[in-house]
Amino acid sequence: MNLIIQTIIGNLQTLKQQQQITTQKVDTVCLQWFEADRRIIRTTTNDGREIAFRLLKEGQRLHHDDVVYLDKQLAIVVQIEPSEVMVLSPQTLAEMARACYEIGNKHTPLFLDGNELLLPFDKPLFEWLQAAGFAPTRQQRQLSEQLRANSAPGVGGSHTHSHSYEFAEHHHH
Missing domain, CATH: 3.30.70.790 (UreE, C-terminal domain)
Incomplete structure (x- = not known):
């Protein structure tokens, strides 16, 4: 089964509270924090399912406990590795x-x-x-909730500037 994931369905705890996840087997896909905002990721779940993420929304980012696949038998959940x-x-x-x-x-x-x-x-x-x-x-x-500047890369041009000044270091004793 080669799944292509294009959307995040919701949060694991929320979907359990809403009883959308009850008896399904939960399979996890482990990611490093720096992989969480990549738009294309190819990886394998803990149970050996090959999956590909193709997240098309600008600024979309995977978070710990995001449910990315759900049917009557299976839920695939993101785990951000510590x-x-x-x-x-x-x-x-x-x-x-x-x-x-x-x-x-x-x-x-x-x-x-x-x-x-x-x-x-x-x-x-x-x-x-x-x-x-x-x-x-x-x-x-776990690094999951990244703070973003308004000038996120890819939105209206990238954020670049140079710092051509120096600061004197202040030491307090």
């Missing part, structure tokens, strides 16, 4: 704003989980965040 991440827990709105601004300047993917900011682990950035006073922690987590 990866090594940096976790920031800003305590104030001002700290959150400063963190997002500084991270945005580095063009690093940024994810939101409750009141925490998650970023793919990067040693130089981790050390920079420590020096800047953000107290990041290193954890294994």
